[in-house]
Amino acid sequence: MNITKKIVIAGAGAVVLLAGGGVAYASVNAPVAPKVGVEQAIDIAKKQVPGAWVRSADHDDDGTWDVELIKDGTEHELELDAASGKVLKNRTEKADDDD
Known part of the structure; x- marks a missing residue:
């Protein structure tokens, strides 16, 4: 049972890290509106x-x-x-x- 908890916690941590990394990547590479129209x-x-x-x-x-x-x-x-x-x-x- 301890092994199962560790696997679930590790998996959840990986998902959080990947999701956060995706948001960071999207914010860095998001198109910027031009100042000159x-x-x-x-x-x-x-x-x-x-x-x-x-x-x-x-x-x-x-x-x-x-x-x-x-x-x-x-x-x-x-x-x-x-x-x-x-x-x-x-x-x-x-x-x-x-x-």
Whole structure:
């Protein structure tokens, strides 16, 4: 009977530790809401490429906004820091027929 109690107690302790570890992992890896909203990200991108129209704006889990704009047959892909609004990358390429 003592062995059974020890096994039950050890098993319960393991469950508590695993559950607590899962909560800690989830809180560390939970997505953080961006400080710069989608409207702000689009405004920043449009200031970089005046006169362009916005094709898409997506928030990534890495804490950035990806904003795609089209102007005069050129596609502009901007990556913005979602915390500060700073432009991290600005790539251009000729727009496809789909664009």
